[in-house]
Amino acid sequence: MDNILNIRLQLCDRTYPLTVNRNEEETVRKAAKQINELYLKYQSTYPGRDSHDYLAMAALHFSRENLKVKTDLSDTKLAESLLAVEKQLDGILEQS
Numbered sequence: 802m803d804n805i806l807n808i809r810l811q812l813c814d815r816t817y818p819l820t821v822n823r824n825e826e827e828t829v830r831k832a833a834k835q836i837n838e839l840y841l842k843y844q845s846t847y848p849g850r851d852s853h854d855y856l857a858m859a860a861l862h863f864s865r866e867n868l869k870v871k872t873d874l875s876d877t878k879l880a881e882s883l884l885a886v887e888k889q890l891d892g893i894l895e896q897s
Contacts, residue, residue: 813840813852835863 806826810817810833821829836859843855 812836813856839863 804823806821806823808819808821808826808829810819810830812833813836819829836856839859839862840852840855843858844850847854847858
């Protein structure tokens with residue numbers, strides 16, 4: 802039970818009560834800060850829109866970043882696997 806924290810986060814124009822693991826608190830707060838910063842950026846870049854529009858644009862931004870990281874990670878793992886197979890094949894060819 803000591804591992805659980807009840808915190809309050811300010812996201813955009815609202816406060817949200819959350820229950821988080823103690824070891825995740827910093828990450829959750831950093832994520833909220835990033836959302837708020839992007840929200841304010843979109844608000845100043847596209848004035849006069851609804852707050853849901855700014856949140857939707859922020860969500861799209863972070864989703865796109867997440868997909869890019871996953872793709873890059875997948876490509877890296879594939880490249881590592883191919884290099885390992887290439888080394889094995891080189892070893893086999895050297896023995897022949």
